Every structure is written in C-alpha cells, then in structure tokens.
Amino acid sequence: MVNVKNPVHKIYYYNDEELDGAGDVGHHSAHKIRSHKNSRRHRAAAANADGKLRFEPEPYSKKLELNSSGKIHCKVAGGVSPTVQWYLNDQDPLPEGVTSANGTLVVAEAARRHAGQYTCKAVDGEDTITSKINLDVVVSPRVIEPSQGEQRHARVGSQIVLNCRATGDPLPATQWDRNRTMLKLHQDGVDAEDAVNASTARVLVLNNGTLLIRNATEQDSDRYGCIAGNAAGLARNELLLIVHPEDEMPTSESSGVGGKAVVVSISVAGAYMLLVLALMLYCRRRRLNRRQRGEKEELEMAEGREKLVEEEDKKVGNGAPAPNGRLLPHDRDSGADNSEVSAISRASKKSGQYDHLAVPRSLLVDQITLGRGEFGEVSLAKIDLCQVKKLRNKDYAETEPKMAHVLVKALTSKDEVLLAEFRRQLELFTRVRHENIARLIGLCNEMEPHCMLLEHTDWGDLKNSRMLLHDWPRTGLLIET
Template sequence: MCLFRGTLFLFLLLTVSEAGQHLVHRQRSHKGPRRHRAIHDGALRFEPEPYSKKLERNSSGKIHCKVAGGVAPTIQWYLNEEDALPEGVTSVNGTLLVSEAARRHTGNYTCRAVDGNSTIRATISLDIVVSPRILEPSSGQQVNVVEGQTAVLNCQATGDPQPTTQWDRNRTLLLQQSGVSLEGSINASSARFLVLNNGTLLIRNVKEDDSDIYGCLAGSAAGLARNELLLLVHAEGALPVQESTGVGGKAVVVSISVAAAYMILVLALMYYCRRRRLRSRQRGEKIELEMAEGREKLVEEGEEEKPKVANGSAVQNGRLLPHDRDSGADNSEVSGISRASKKSGQYDHLTVPRTLLTEQITLGRGEFGEVMLAKIDMCQVKKLKCKDDAETEPKLRPVLVKALTTKDEAQLSEFRRQLELFGRVRHENIVRLIGLCNEADPHYMLLEHTDWGDLKNFLIATRTPEENAEYMSRVGPAHPPAVAERPAVPLEPQHRALLAAHLAAAGARLAAKRVTHRDIAARNCVITSQLQLKLSLAALTRGPHSHEYCKRHDQVIPLRWLPSEAVLEGEYSTKSDVYMFAATVWEIYTKAELPFGKLNDNSVMERLKSGTLEWVVPGSMPDPLAALLKRCWSKSPSDRPQFTEICEEMSTIMQNITADDITEQTAENEA
C-alpha cells in the first residue's frame, strides 16, 4: 500500500512539472517582438552614415542615425562630442528632432552608438538658414511714371546668406536684352536701362513701350524668391487722379524727380571716380598678368624637361605636401609641380590664411572631407598676392571650401590633381582656384563660387508645377524633386543653349590643357546672376545629392553620368568628359531630372555591361543638338566628337536659335 501511494505521488509530481513547463513555453511564444535581434550581426556600423543638413529658420526637421550590426546597440545624439542637446532639439530612437530651428541650434552634432565594448560615432553639421525674402517691390505693386522722366524701381531682399538680386522683364532676364548696362560699365552713362549695384533699376527717359511687368528675382544658396510689379508709363498730364491731383500728389512727383536727379548726379560722380581708379590699376594689372603667365609657362616647361625624383617621405594626415621636404615616391605625379612651384614662388603665391574665411556653412561631405560654403575678402587676398595696399574697400565673395582630412594615398593624389586642374586652367567658364590654406591641418582648397549656387538647384527652381507632375509620372516616387517655394523665371530656348555652349567651352579648355574633369554634372556646375555657367567640382558624395553616387571597388563614382570604359575599366579621358558633357546638357533640358530615374544602380550597371543602356533625348531639344548628343553617347570613345568640334556646332546652333527668335519677333511686330 505504501509503495502504491509513493508511485502515485511521483506520477502527480511529474505531471504538474510538465504542465508548468508547457505554460512557460506558451507565455514565451506569445511575447511581443524584440527591438533587437539576439544574434550577432557583424561589426557595428552606420547604414547609411548620417550627413550634414540645412534647415530653414523656425521650421522643423529630422536627421536619422541608423545602425546595423551588433546585438542590442543604444543610439544617442549629442552636441559636439558629449555635450547635452540644446533646448528645442531632442533625440528619439536614433533620430535627431528639431522642433523649431533657431540660430542657436547651428553647430556640430554627434551620433554615438554603443553595443557592449563597441562604440562608433558620426559627426554632422547643422546649419540654420533663411530663404530669400523680397522686401521691395511688394507683390502686385503698381508704379506710375510720366513719359520722359526717370523710373526708379527698387529691388531689396533679405536672407541668410545674403541673396543677390536680378531683374527680369516679362519673365526674361533683363541683362540678356540689348540696351541694358550695369553700374560701372563702359555704357553706364548713356544706357537707358541701368542696373545699380544695390539692385535698383533706373529707366531713363521712359517711353510708353517701357510699360510692362518687371520681376525682382533674389537668390542664394538657401533658395530663390521673386516679386513682380507693373510699370505704367503715362503721357504728360494723364496720371491717375489719386496721384496727379492735389498737393500730396504734386509733392510725390516733385520728390521723385528731385531724388532721381540726385541719384543721377551721385552715379555720375561714382562713375567718374571709378574710371580714374580703373585706369590707374590697369597698367599694374597688365604687368602682373604677363608675369603670372610667364611663371606658369616656366612651370609647365620645367615639368616636361626635368625628371621627377622621389625620396620616399611619409604622407601626413590632412596635409597636401610636407613643408620641410619633397613628396615621396607615391606622390611622384606632382613632385615636379611641387619643386617647380617652390622655385617660381607659385606655391607661396597660393597660400591664404584661413582667418580670412567667414560665414562658413557646411554643405555636406566630399571625397576628401567636409565641403563648406564661406565668404572671403578678395581685397585681402589680392593684397597677399600683389603686396598692394591701394584698395581698402572690402569685397566679400563666396568661396567653396574643400577640406583634406583623409590619409588615403589615392585620395591625396586626387586632391593634388584637382588643385593642379583649377590652378593652371584659366577660363571664364571654369571656377578659379582662390588659394590654399595650408598653415595647419586640415588643408583647405578654396574655389570660386557664385551668388546663385549650383546649377542643379537652379534648374529645379525653374520648373513649373506641370513639369514637376510630368517628372513624377516618368520617374515615380523613388527620387521626388525638391520643389522651390517660389519658382524662378523659366528658361528660354536660347538660355538653355547658352548654358550648353558655356559648358562646351569649359570642356574645350580642359582638353586643350590635356586634363580631365571626371565628374561633369549639373551638381558640379555653378550659375551666376548673369546666367553664366562655371564648371566646378563640389562632388558632394554625402549630402543632398548622395543618391547620385554609388560605391564600386572601394571608390565612390557618379555611375549614371559615366561611360562604360570609365566604370568597368577605370579609363578616364577627354572622351569620357565628352560623354558626361552630353549627360549634363540632358539635365539642362530636363530641368535636372535624374538620368535613368526608373532604374536602380544595379540595373544601370548591368545595362552598361551588356551595352543596352540607351539615352532618350527630350522633345524640347533642337534636332541638331539631339544629334550631337547621340554622337557624344557613342559606346566607342573613338566615335565621340572632340570638344573643339562640339564648340563649333554649339556656335551654329546658337546662331540658328537667335535667328529664329528674331524672325518670330519681327513677325509679331508686323502682325
């Protein structure tokens, strides 16, 4: 009996134990999903790495920090390295949230991910900008002027950075029309239409035909803005009642007349003084130019005649060339330039102290380090180069700053190549090398920039809502366009052809100097307020245009703009620049559409390998230009035209477009 009771007790105990284990298993199987996987997923890394950003003041924004690998990493944002976030900025699940952007939020922010003993960091820059806002004229303003008087149209705008202004007439840039001059030009005293340096437009001896819609266009790196006014020219004694009758109306007319006379007198005095200063400086500048050209010729001859010798010196982090010895064996491609520069004083001539840089704004990250936009006093730069103290008035100009923070030998060599390219090649459609900040690490390459920023953003700003809708229908939601709040003036056919001709002239100059650009695209061109294109090389591989680059064999390349021989074999030449020239002209006529926008990078790569990647020219492109681009996209480099031939054909295309435009205007006038 006792044995039976013991066996029964043991059976009940085992049954209760199994039921408890089954209940625990059911409870575990019904738990919610875990935030992190319990298995190790490789080394801790950012995917993708966060990049710098610009935010409009008083707006909200997000900067994501996504981490892969590890077991259960924790992600947190800090100001600088480890400081607490300022008021109005929070960190939630790896996302940096800015509720209402203010100037105090500008600075460097660090995303830190920790998983056990592993820690990774990524630092970005947050800049707070203010889009251009036009103060005068007000939207829809109407200006009434008596025939024969001087019309004064003011164009004032605010923003951060300070925008530059431009006038258009009936949505056609005024400076592109005949009879319009700038203050300080040769024809300023006799021109009827005169644009002053402060943005004011003077129309002397106004006529009835001058009645039209005039637009004030303001642009900067933060965006574009435009306001219109209506100018009405009346016959004498025919002003509207509210302005022509009464003591108040007469006082306004008298005040305007006195102000116009005073401004004309001031302009005449300024023009006279400026002409005297220019004449006194021209002789010195001519001698200086001849000496500079002579030094450049000596450097080039020295490169061809003298062998390059290397002594195997080590490369320093973030430094272009050591100060105390020549470059090593791996740097032999520029050793001759370095020694020739030291002999001729050209290297010292490039040195610019970084203390001259002001108002720095981080645009993103390039192949060597951070890429920034800053301003520099060109008067001080000229003093350093010419030792001339005659000119004391500051002349702040925007510059593109490319920092050298890498110690990879291939990237150092590319930095030197770009320094040589922009230092030796001088052309009106290629940005100039302003100088080199090399007194401390990291080194800065300073390139000329423009008041209206890069060509890609300018082209996007010229799109109409209908063009944006058409773009989305072709490409889809993969890469939506950045729509400007206030679109710019639409480009006329002659304007698009003019930009293409400017780019062809820049490519021809590079080919004549036997150098290659290797990244010709709208994002790497800049545009001035005079609608002049200049070829630059910002190469923002991390930033707003990062999706236009992809990584291949440990190199970041602009896949969609390159021919097959450059992508598959790494062969860059003038003919690969010709291919990229055609791709950029395609961007101009599609308003900065992404090439092959419906395809991902892998699909583009496969079609390049198989030779089935085909470009489709837009319908708005003239037939001769479309035929020229198809030749530039030939799969064989030998079948592509030379840049000299491209320039000749572009000249013919421009002449035909101008002739057609004149014919249309004549027909309209006769009708």
Template structure:
C-alpha cells in the first residue's frame, strides 16, 4: 500500500496548487506569530538600545521595521534580522515604530513606542559640598534637579529620609510650619532654623522620576558660637542702643530744666495755655479712635472681619454625588484632550499602558461645575482598552468598579474614563516616582546588585544604573508594609479582590507613600513575571495553589500575594524563586514543595505573619484586618525601641 499512497500523493502534486495543499503547508509551519511580542522601551539620550521582533511559524517570514506605519526609519535607527537598533538615542528618535512580518500568505504587525527620556540630575548641592554656619543661625540647603520628565525631590539626613511626620520637621504650609526647626519648602529647599551643633551631619538630596534617580550629598558643619565678626556686630549693636538711651535721658532732663526756668520767669500762664492746647489735641485723637460693634475703625471704615471659608471639599462632595448615581460610567467621563505628555510604558491585558499628565483642576470643574482655577498637572496612568474579548472586557469593568468604589490614601484613585470614542481609556492616579519595583531596585548598592546577579543569573539582573536612591531604613520598610496592608484591608472590607498584588503594581511618592495600583504590564519590561496557563496570563510566582489550579480568587489569595510583595520589599525587588523556571515553580506548587525563604533583615514577628499568609489552605491564612493590626503593633514597638535607644544615647552623651 505504501507505493500506491506515494503515487496518489504524486498525482495530487501534479494537479497544481490546491487549497488543501496550502492548508497543509500552513499547518506544517504553524500560524505566523510574535514570540514574544515586541514591547515599548525608554532610552537615555546618547545611549544605545535594541528592540527585538522575533517571529515564529510561517514559511520563511520576512520581518521589517517602519516608523509609524510605513515611513522609513529616521537617521541613526536601523533594522537587521528583525531587530530595531538605536546607536545613539536622540529626542528626535521618540515615536511609534511598527514591526511587520510576512510569509506571503500571512501578515502580522506590532506597534511599539520608543521614548528618549532624560534621567534626573541633581545640580545643587554639589557632591562633597561643605556648608559652614554658626550656632543660632538659619541655613537654607537648596536642592535643584533637572530631567525629562521633571523629577521630584526629597532630603535625607545620614540616609534617613526627612518626612513631615518626624519630630521637629514640617512642610511649607503645614500645621506646625512656623514652629518646626526643619522646614521642607515646596521649591525643594531644606530650611534649618536656629542651628545647633548636633545639626552637623551629612544631608543629601534625591531626585527621582520614571527615568531614574540621582542623589547628591553635602556636609553641614555648625560651629560653636564665637566672638569673631558676629560677636563684634553684637557689641556694636549694644553700644549704639546704649548711646541712644543716654541721649534720650539727656533730652528729658534738658526739657524739664527749661520748664522750671520758664516758671521762675513768670511765664506760667503761657505754659498752661500751651499745655491746654496739647491736651485738646490729645482728646481729639482719642475721640477718633471709636469702635463700632466692638471692631476698631480705621480711616472712617471698619476693619473687615476674617471669614472662615472652611476646607475645600468640592472634589470629595463631587465624588459623593457621583457615587449616589446609578452604576453607569457617565459621571466618570473625562475628555482625552486633557491628557498630555503621554509616554508608553508597555502593554497590559487590555492594550497599551501609558503615562501622561492631566490637569486636575479641569477634572474638578467638569465634576462640580466650578470656576476655572490654577492648572494642577498631575501624573496619570492610562490603561487603553483595545481588545474585544469578553473575558478581558469583564476584567476591565471589574477593575473600573474596584477603583471607583473605594477612596483610600494608599489606593490609587480613579481619575476618570475616556469613553467618548474608541479606544476607551481608564485613568488612574500615578505618582512622581513611579512603580515600587523600580524604586526598590534603585535602592540596591552595587555590591547587592552584583551578588543578586551572581546568585540568580544575568537573565534576571536589572540593567546597571549610574545613580541610585537612598537605601530604605527598617522603619521605612515597615511603613510601606503598613501602607499596603491598609489598602488591602480596605478592599477586603468592601468584599473586593485585587488579584495581582505585587511590587510592579504598586507606586510610590517622593515622600515614601505607597499606593496600590494596577498597571499589570503583562507584555513589556515585566513580561517575565507572568505565565500563560490555559489561555490566561497569570502572575504565577505570586499566586497560591487554588488561584493557579482552580481559578479561585478571594481575599485569602490576595493575602498570599500581599505576603509575596512584602517579601519583595525586604529583598529589594528580587524575583520570587528566581533560580527556578516557570514549569518548576508550577510543579512545586502542585506538589506543595514550594518554600519561601525569609530575608535576614525581616523582623521575626513579621516573618511569622508571612509564613501564615503562605499557608496552603486559605482558611489558615490571616485576615487583612489582623495583618494590618499586627504590622501597626510591630511599628509601634520599633518606634518605642528607637525612642528608648535615642534617650539612652543622649544620657550617655551628656555624661
């Protein structure tokens, strides 16, 4: 039968191209597809970079890159074997690039965004600068930084970040701004009033944005009070004041003597008349100082009473009014024309994820019909909805409901929804320092980064950075854990689940305030942290068994992911189980042999809490309310220990 079968096939081949033959050829080579799909990238000026466009399937496909849709590549950007290469990045290279693959029968395209950003650079202070002052003087330490997008800054003292909550520290416009010795001004300046010798220390300004971080350190030296130039100035001032007092006394004695002489010469009547005129003048002035209803008059008019305008709750009241409406999204509508300075971060489950800026004052005007106010540009995360898949549409609506139903200081706020035309945009509050994962990586020292790469391999090591952020102190790490616990507890209270709690989905401000968000860059810089299982892209290494194998998401699965995120904070964004590939993680999760390690720097009580959160059975995991209370207790104990140690050190220093 074999020769006959061969002959039949040969006859079929002689009949010319057939649809069946084409189908067989396509089946043999597979459907043309990107593996993985190319993703957007950010480059620093004058740096080089590559964006790969790898194609699988098809019959010898050709891959070509274009600017926009079909425009030729700009000068300095080339394409070879599906790889887009930028030799020396310039601002003019920023834009959309399209990768097109074709094998004659099939054609596929993918569009990415290339952004050339300027990393933050601290211009002032200058590294190693020394500032000298004397005891009792005021000193201003300036912090000036450049970058694109514009960075924000904060100060630290001996690697401890100066925050408003600390004793003796406040911000400009704060409740204790007039009394605090250390004042953080809005322009980035640190003002130290009435300096003391113990203020001598190393101070540093850190500037950060999504383009990176920079930090410059100076040394403040407070000298003891001396009798130098300042002392001479004080002596001169005292001498002048003394001379003035002597002159006044002399004039008083001279006038008294003249009056006595005039009386003796019989000029008493004239003197009395003069005194009478002076008295009339004085009485006239007293009558002009009238009061009306208890308020003093000035130039014939009453001094205006201050009116207490009260707190501006217009935005809150607007949200409250909106929440009383039906479940429709009309009250969330925001024109997309308000979004400016858009930068593509990557791709999420629905489409592109971008970072932009929006004028919050215009949003408030739309919600409350307020008058025009001063522009207030704030960073905003834009999640674009381009898919038509029903499952992903349902997830888009779920996230929209999640952020619209809850307002919490540690949960990203829903700014609005651009739904006047397709594609729809979900707008979430963003922060000046971007995602928590990038920030944690920036806090690694060069030695820590080298050790991490040596331990887990270069594939998981972050790109080298020339500038870094100040390392987090133990109190700061606990504070971040408390912020995340508070946000998650709020979600649990409303019977809502996040389903992707991780450092990459948290954002952080320059004041070290954490906010739980939802960028979910499943395709892009964080694509290696996601795994495709049963046609679903999931954060495998962060999920418990029941969520991975049975698709059961609950508050208890969020507890498991919360513990994984706290582990990231204490390991400075190490990838969970970095030495294992995805299949090994999945097999160990099934066999219940996947074990989390405890970082040495983690407090014992917190470690015990995380171990409970990683329990195989959901019922054995703690509630978020218990987690939040336990972390607050740990923070209070650490604060008390630090205060006690500080007091002991001061006593020993005095002795």
C-alpha cells in the first residue's frame, strides 16, 4: 500500500474546461462551487442545531433471498448519547439467527421464520423514537419449462403447445414474449382463454401460462421467451420454434435434442466418476507408500539405536562398567535432546529476523480503533520517535520527546496466506525508503497479536484519495481532477 503524504497541486474543471483563477469565468465558477458547498454545510448545521432525536434516514423494508445474508441499518441523529436496538414486532426478542449490533439488524442466513415486522427503537434519556419495517424472505423465480435454448419443430397447419412453468416464493406470474416483444391480448390474433373470441383466436394464452398456436404457419417460426417474475426478481428462458412444410419435416434423429442432451449428461457424469475413482486410488496408494516408508525409517532408526547401545556396551565393558552394563537413560536420549535444542535454536533464529524492527508495545499511547483491515484491527496511536531511535541507536543523544501519529495494523488472522502477505509487506516497507512513501516505524512482536507500525498520512492512500498521476515522467506532480 502506497500512501500520499502531501497533496501537490489542484486543478478544477467546469464544463470539461480548465478554469483559470485570474479569469472572470473561472472566478465565477469557483465562487459558485464554493457557495454550493457552503450552502450544503449551512443546511446540515441548521438541521442539527435543534438536537432533536430522529432517524437519518428512516429504516426501510427489505426482501431477502432464502438462505442469503443481509443487513438493515437504523441510523439516528441528534440527542446526546442515544442507544439503538432492534426488536421483533414491538418488544419481542429477535429470533435465532438475527442479531442487532450498533443499530444494524444482521441476518446471517435468511430462513422463512425470520420474515415479519421489526421495530428499531432509539432511546436518549426520556426521548424515544421508533420505526417499523417489514422483512420478507423470498425465493427468486426459476423457469423449469421450457429449458434454455430448447428447439421445437412443428409442421405447417399443426397445433403447437408451449408450456411455461416456473417456481419461486411467492409464486411467480408468467408471461410470453416473441423475439423479446411482449405478446399482448387482442394483438396479432392473440387472445386469452376466458375471452369471448377464445374459440376462434389463432394464438391463445391459457390461464396456466401455456401458449397455444392453432393452424401453425411458417411465419410463426421465431424465438419465444417464458418470463417469470415475483417480488424477488425476474427469470426468462427462451426456446426456438421452427415450423416446417410437411415435406421438409426433420427426422426424429435430427430433432432429438433432448435425447442428445441426456447422452451428453450421462457421458460427463461417467467421466467424472472415473476421475474421482482414479484420484481415490492414487491417494490411497500414496498413503500406503508413505506409511511403508515411515515404518521402514522407524525400523532403521530402531536398529541404529540398538547397534549404538551395543557399541557403547562394548566400550564400557573394556573400561569402567556402567550400571547393568547399559548406558544411562539420559545418555541415550542426549542425541534426541540435542536435536530438539538445535531445532528450537533454528526456529528462534528464523523468528528473530525481525528483531531489528522490534518496538515495545508500551510506547504506544492514546490508541483508538479505526476499524478492520486485511489482517485484523486497524487503530491510530501516538509514539515517541526519540525512544524508537534510541532502540535502534544506543548513542542517540536527543532526549526531548517527539510524538507522532502511527497506524497500527494488528495481525489477528491465523491464515497462512495472510501471514505470508503480512511478512511480505514487512519486507517491502523495510526495503523501500522514500520521502513520499509512508515509512515503517517498527513491529510489536513481543506478544500476540503482532502489530505493524506505519507512518500515519493525513491524506490517506492513493487508492481512496481520488488522486491521479499527471505528467509524472515530466514534472512528478500529483494533480487532483
């Protein structure tokens, strides 16, 4: 992450033209922009002047997809220190799976039992305001007939039946379109099942969503779409209808798209099962080989220990005998102990590679939490840079405190990928030294969680400061557009 320490220059635009501060048009436009911002500030200040407890904005009802997660915010303005809490209905406790945190209603996994009326209640002393919303749990519509991309073949003069069936909660309403143009009643011979001319209409829309085409002609060949919609959204599947003359009707082999799809599906499923079986056999064989290799190594180690004991017995037998003619237990295990000590020393040496960055956590003062970041909590604190320099250089003579703000990034995650990224950022900031890039102050690693201390920048990072590089190779200026 690269941070901007100081803005360099600003350029304002009006109607896609650069404004000159000395020009009349530029002066007028800049004055208009500043006046607009000031008026908005005055309106906001006037709205907050009375201090009356109110919702900003008012909570609104929401629909959640079944088994999805969602949040409903309840923000309160005014008052001294209002507390905000959500309730089911008026004062009932929230159902399992629904929580209230800092005025936000959180649904972890929406179930049908979570649907109902919820009340946001804000209390500030004797002042109380409430707002009620409705939470609906819905299921998005899904068209099950026709299937997407289906082809239908028919003869001229035949009767064609196109079914439109869909699922969802609430039950979706269905509608047909032709080449993405809605089929409207009393248009192009289209009529409804209950209409007066239903018996004579050539294209009839039945109450169950079926489209009936009587005495089909070649002009009926087109793309027909089944649209299903409910409160959760819309779904559409399209089929291709081809009306052939009687002497050009394709054979059942060429029109059997459904049969071909079944054959392809079965083939793919069979190939997948064979692949899974091959992977299972391969993993089993690897486990068996690993087990055999481990048992062989253990056997060789045991034989080696026995030979070592026998050799030591012979040496002791030629010199001063040991009790029972064997090595003492601690002598036999000394090799293992040495290996453990060497392993510990290697681990400590590896973990100590950042000791030159170590900063005691006790130097951090006035620490406040800003939020959560990539690795865990991110907070802002103050630190005495003179004390940090004394840790790096014992001969540093300056004693007057020099307090500075630092950004504290805590590593609370145990994920290996995030641990590697944390180390990568440490190494990156250790190598990079530039006056326009935030410096790495140190690392608090005497206890968990480990914390990376970075120089705090008033203007934030390049990603969120809406700054662009302009003429960088020529001037090196940062220009705000």
